[in-house]
Amino acid sequence: MVQPLKLILENVSVARGTRTIIADLSLTVAAGEAVLLTGPNGAGKTTLIRALAGLLAPSAGRISVDGGGEEDLAQQCHYVGHLNGLKASLTVAENLQFWADYLPGHPSAGSVGRVHNALARLNIDALADIPTAYLSAGQKRRAGLARVLMAQRPLWLLDEPTGSLDAASADIVCQLVDAHTANGGMAVIATHLPLAIKAPRTLQLGAKIAAEAA
Amino acid sequence: MVQPLKLILENVSVARGTRTIIADLSLTVAAGEAVLLTGPNGAGKTTLIRALAGLLAPSAGRISVDGGGEEDLAQQCHYVGHLNGLKASLTVAENLQFWADYLPGHPSAGSVGRVHNALARLNIDALADIPTAYLSAGQKRRAGLARVLMAQRPLWLLDEPTGSLDAASADIVCQLVDAHTANGGMAVIATHLPLAIKAPRTLQLGAKIAAEAA
Amino acid sequence: MSAFFTLLKRDLRLALRDGGALGTALGFYLIVVSLLPLGLGPDLNLLSRIAPGILWIALLLAALLSLSRMFETDYEDGSLEAIAAGPLPLELMAGAKALAHALTTGVPLVVITPVLALMLNLDLKAYPVLIASMGLGIPAISFLGSIGAALTLKTRRGGLLLALLVLPLYVPTLIFGISAVNAALSGPQGASSSFLILSAVSLVSLVVGPLAAAAALRIQMQ
Amino acid sequence: MSAFFTLLKRDLRLALRDGGALGTALGFYLIVVSLLPLGLGPDLNLLSRIAPGILWIALLLAALLSLSRMFETDYEDGSLEAIAAGPLPLELMAGAKALAHALTTGVPLVVITPVLALMLNLDLKAYPVLIASMGLGIPAISFLGSIGAALTLKTRRGGLLLALLVLPLYVPTLIFGISAVNAALSGPQGASSSFLILSAVSLVSLVVGPLAAAAALRIQMQ
Amino acid sequence: MDLGPHAAFIWAAYGVFIAVLAAVLAWLWLDGKAQERTLAALEARGIKRRTSRPMSQADAGTGS
Amino acid sequence: MQTQTLTQRLANPTRFMELSALVLPWLWALAGALIAIAMYKVFFIAPADYQQGETVKIMYIHVPAAWLAMMGYGIVALSSFGLLVFRHPLADVSAKAAAPLGAAFTLLALITGSLWGKPMWGTYWVWDARLTSVLVLFFLYMGLIALRNSVEDESAAAKLTAILGLVGVAILPVIKFSVDWWNTLHQPSTGFTQTVDPSMRTPLLISALGFTVLFLAMHMKGMRNEILRRRVKSLTLAAVERAQTSLPEQTSLPEAR
Numbered sequence A, B: 001m002v003q004p005l006k007l008i009l010e011n012v013s014v015a016r017g018t019r020t021i022i023a024d025l026s027l028t029v030a031a032g033e034a035v036l037l038t039g040p041n042g043a044g045k046t047t048l049i050r051a052l053a054g055l056l057a058p059s060a061g062r063i064s065v066d067g068g069g070e071e072d073l074a075q076q077c078h079y080v081g082h083l084n085g086l087k088a089s090l091t092v093a094e095n096l097q098f099w100a101d102y103l104p105g106h107p108s109a110g111s112v113g114r115v116h117n118a119l120a121r122l123n124i125d126a127l128a129d130i131p132t133a134y135l136s137a138g139q140k141r142r143a144g145l146a147r148v149l150m151a152q153r154p155l156w157l158l159d160e161p162t163g164s165l166d167a168a169s170a171d172i173v174c175q176l177v178d179a180h181t182a183n184g185g186m187a188v189i190a191t192h193l194p195l196a197i198k199a200p201r202t203l204q205l206g207a208k209i210a211a212e213a214a
Numbered sequence C, D: 001m002s003a004f005f006t007l008l009k010r011d012l013r014l015a016l017r018d019g020g021a022l023g024t025a026l027g028f029y030l031i032v033v034s035l036l037p038l039g040l041g042p043d044l045n046l047l048s049r050i051a052p053g054i055l056w057i058a059l060l061l062a063a064l065l066s067l068s069r070m071f072e073t074d075y076e077d078g079s080l081e082a083i084a085a086g087p088l089p090l091e092l093m094a095g096a097k098a099l100a101h102a103l104t105t106g107v108p109l110v111v112i113t114p115v116l117a118l119m120l121n122l123d124l125k126a127y128p129v130l131i132a133s134m135g136l137g138i139p140a141i142s143f144l145g146s147i148g149a150a151l152t153l154k155t156r157r158g159g160l161l162l163a164l165l166v167l168p169l170y171v172p173t174l175i176f177g178i179s180a181v182n183a184a185l186s187g188p189q190g191a192s193s194s195f196l197i198l199s200a201v202s203l204v205s206l207v208v209g210p211l212a213a214a215a216a217l218r219i220q221m222q
Numbered sequence E: 001m002d003l004g005p006h007a008a009f010i011w012a013a014y015g016v017f018i019a020v021l022a023a024v025l026a027w028l029w030l031d032g033k034a035q036e037r038t039l040a041a042l043e044a045r046g047i048k049r050r051t052s053r054p055m056s057q058a059d060a061g062t063g064s
Numbered sequence F: 001m002q003t004q005t006l007t008q009r010l011a012n013p014t015r016f017m018e019l020s021a022l023v024l025p026w027l028w029a030l031a032g033a034l035i036a037i038a039m040y041k042v043f044f045i046a047p048a049d050y051q052q053g054e055t056v057k058i059m060y061i062h063v064p065a066a067w068l069a070m071m072g073y074g075i076v077a078l079s080s081f082g083l084l085v086f087r088h089p090l091a092d093v094s095a096k097a098a099a100p101l102g103a104a105f106t107l108l109a110l111i112t113g114s115l116w117g118k119p120m121w122g123t124y125w126v127w128d129a130r131l132t133s134v135l136v137l138f139f140l141y142m143g144l145i146a147l148r149n150s151v152e153d154e155s156a157a158a159k160l161t162a163i164l165g166l167v168g169v170a171i172l173p174v175i176k177f178s179v180d181w182w183n184t185l186h187q188p189s190t191g192f193t194q195t196v197d198p199s200m201r202t203p204l205l206i207s208a209l210g211f212t213v214l215f216l217a218m219h220m221k222g223m224r225n226e227i228l229r230r231r232v233k234s235l236t237l238a239a240v241e242r243a244q245t246s247l248p249e250q251t252s253l254p255e256a257r
């Protein structure tokens, strides 16, 4: 059980280049909640998620995680963006092993067991010893997503996690998110597809902005 | 109206590395037909599409386009894979302009008009003068897909075209495919999502093969 | 043929837009040559004696370094496949890319050579021959280089491999390029045979380069 | 600290697995040095005279060329962001990457230097000093280089820029490295002051490099 | 046998020559033995080649 | 079934294995005998050179090594041609087996040459045309081996290496004629074997013949090893596939029409 936390956005604006993509957004995500970000292409889903991950500084307002330690935003979240963060020449297991060793410890299992476990849960254990260069698009995506299981962190930020996944794998990912929120975690997920997540809150990002852009 | 053609696969097997991914597949796609390839991750959808595009030689069997000229497979099709084939430093319009000029001529319009037209149909005309580096994932995808409109070719091979598209854009793509098949074209599309295409045939690729792999 | 020029134009535009290819090569060339006096001490006689060799080698290396990108960026973003599915035979496609490399890398390098030669106190008599020999050698460098670029397309960070594969092919160009300069310095008529051989090498590579590169690309795209 | 070593281990393994980083640099070094006599003519006296300078410059260039990849591959595949979100301060992260660069590029380069020195007919007396000066210079090369690598992370093909930015930083290392060798050749005690300064430069860069690189990375990842 | 003032060079040359050739020969021999052993082990497990075509491309590994 | 031509029959790897098993012991024996005779003559009969003294003994290994270095590349190039043009099933096996052998003999030519150069020219290494071009040949061998190792897919690696092998043949004439292009310390190659005294020529020729036979034997052995390696690989894959087909089947294979 993670300590109950809250993700708080106060009047946040985020700009890309010179354009303000997210304007004056306030939002509180409580422990155990999952928020789906939807909206047309160019609406700013990726932009918002990156701001939450601490990778883009908001041009106005404040983003904070309340109730946790004083580590900064980036340390509290797992961000899996459009890129999977996999090294093509390392095998799936080696890739994950690195994250398991590198990210600060996980109470329940040794790092090798944790990798093993994550591979099994994402149903890619048969691929453990294959260099990721040889995986299909969906297999790569699952290996990339497995990183969130390598260390326990309260906030998951997933950008179109199921984009190239088949239905069965998408379900697996939804179950992982459910387990995470059931355990007091939070998740913010940008998606175009309906996700079979229990009791999600949906935040629809501006169709207006998108209409301007596209 | 394109000349009526047929895509014929006779006992085709395709191997990746040393494993046979597609085994002994026979299939005929007639003019005006659209075939959806479905199946779990790693089933071989991408593999099959690349073989159809002439980018992977089948390990057995024969793939041919019947009724057309003597150009080889690659010249008869538009292949848009997982990668968009966009140059990050060129604008959307410049990217498309290159394809319009490079690929052999299109009867109906001058190449500039063609680009303009395609941008409008994919609803990205507002982005025409932005370097593709600055586009969102779905905007990039649409720019990549616009290539199929840059030259008239009978066979469209699309690999997860709607993966990062919002619902409206996915519909646009489906309409493009419909227009293409109505005009006597053929399309083979790998997808995990149901596509709103008129009268598609579906080819489900082996869950067995995928089970082995993943 | 229009497809050839369309492709060439695109590559030239990309080179200008990204700046990097030209920039890398030019910068490298400049830097090597300006480091040299620091390393060897400011003895102008020594410098002017070794100038033709140093300039030729630095030019070769600078061009070599930008080779790996010849097909790589297009391969990585998926455009190489789409280009190959176009109207141009793969040989001409490879030729267009090699030509673009020569124009965006080789030519600018040759153009700034006089400036660097000045810094190395090269004998004034040698300037025209040096430039001419480099100009003649550029096609060989780019077109032979395209073979190495195609062969190492899929090997991650194929840098060493590329250099290792291409260096042996460059040796004749280098030897005759420099011997032309030295011959011209020692007598008025000496350089012509070296020039002849250099042109022959370049002509051969104009043919062999695209053929071999296309064969390699065909295998790589499988 | 264990995160530091985990990261270091991964980078070393990637370097071994991909082969390229080490390979590129070594191959380049070898090739530059074997091209040289082709260009300068086979005069062994001349070669042995310019050998220390040439070897130092070639080593510097070889190391410089592999710098651009220090953060780039991780940035491109998305792992840099995830690493930055880990337990390691960005400064130590940059330090680990620079150290990995020194170990996978600098050290092998120094190790094969004697073979190349033999081919250039370097005076036997100069070997130990040359190797020692290079060994002392390696940290400066990698850690100062990391600043340039971080600054040019997002510029496509930042090669030129990187070289231009880093070169001025390398000048002291180069000058004192070579002057140590020359001093040792002229007298038994001459080298020690150069060595002192060289060590000082390296120590300073061990501190300044990671600090500046981390600051640059912080901006780049926005 | 007196090989004159440069005997060391002659012996070194012959020594290196023999050493390198011996290394190559040893590698060939050991490699052959290792392949034969694994092949025998596989065949002992009852694994036969799928295709019994004698000229199979897979045999020589040159299939495309 | 047509009757096969001789090359077709030799092209059959199984046949090659049978034939080479018969021939190989004789080749080893012949090579051993020739080399033994040559060495006897070199050390107990052949005179010292009036100029070079006893160091001329290095010649009896240096020159064969240099010749075989070039012959090795010839084999690589021929095999590459065979692979790319005739798709001869053994061609790639031959090219792959020849490259490390050629590299070894090139290295030997370089080392023995250097060790001869020190007493003769006063230095281990000079940058003359012949020495440099042999060094380049060595790089080329390294390039062939490295390229093959760095490409994952074996059949692609074979073809890419073959392309390089063919492009690289240009090195052979360069080595041969380089002595004429550049002022050089090295012995020019023209007519040496005719002009030298028979007391030195005979052992040299016997030695060269012996090492050539040895090279051929090693090449044949290398090809046998490679064929075995490929058999092992395809059997291992068959084993993996068999293990996998015992997995539960979920749905049918691709619909066939």
Ligand code: HEM
Residues within 6 Å of the ligand: F059, F062, F063, F066, F067, F109, F110, F111, F112, F113, F114, F116, F117, F118, F120, F121, F130, F131, F134, F135, F175, F176, F186, F187, F188, F189, F190, F191, F192, F193
């Ligand atoms: C590393 C140094 C050396 C290398 C790479 C080298 C390379 C070669 C090569 C490639 C050949 C065969 C040429 C041909 O058949 O056309 C050769 C032949 C020969 N080398 Fe060397 N060599 C070296 C040093 C020396 C030295 C120091 C000597 C004697 C002073 C020497 C004496 C000869 C002789 C007498 C021949 C036979 C010439 C002939 O074929 O007619 N080599 N060497």
Ligand SMILES: Nc1ncnc2c1ncn2[C@@H]1O[C@H](COP(=O)(O)OP(=O)(O)OP(=O)(O)O)[C@@H](O)[C@H]1O
Residues within 6 Å of the ligand: A016, A017, A018, A021, A039, A040, A041, A042, A043, A044, A045, A046, A047, A048, A213, B133, B134, B135, B136, B137, B138, B139, B164, B166
């Ligand atoms: N680096 C950048 N510089 C400037 N503008 C950018 C940059 N990246 C994205 N944009 C612009 O910001 C807007 C929002 O992009 P964002 O990637 O957040 O959209 P998104 O909602 O994730 O869309 P998608 O569903 O297509 O992934 C788009 O209009 C895009 O053009």
Ligand SMILES: Nc1ncnc2c1ncn2[C@@H]1O[C@H](COP(=O)(O)OP(=O)(O)OP(=O)(O)O)[C@@H](O)[C@H]1O
Residues within 6 Å of the ligand: A133, A134, A135, A136, A137, A138, A139, A164, A166, B016, B017, B021, B039, B040, B041, B042, B043, B044, B045, B046, B047, B048, B213, B214
């Ligand atoms: N270059 C390669 N070398 C070897 N095996 C590969 C290679 N690329 C893919 N594979 C394997 O081939 C199988 C089929 O891959 P493919 O990319 O065709 O799947 P897919 O149906 O497109 O899956 P996805 O829905 O995830 O995109 C997978 O098991 C994958 O691991």
Ligand SMILES: [Mg+2]
Residues within 6 Å of the ligand: A045, A046, A047, A159, B136, B137, B138
């Ligand atoms: Mg997005």
Ligand SMILES: [Mg+2]
Residues within 6 Å of the ligand: A136, A137, A138, B045, B046, B047, B159
């Ligand atoms: Mg796929």
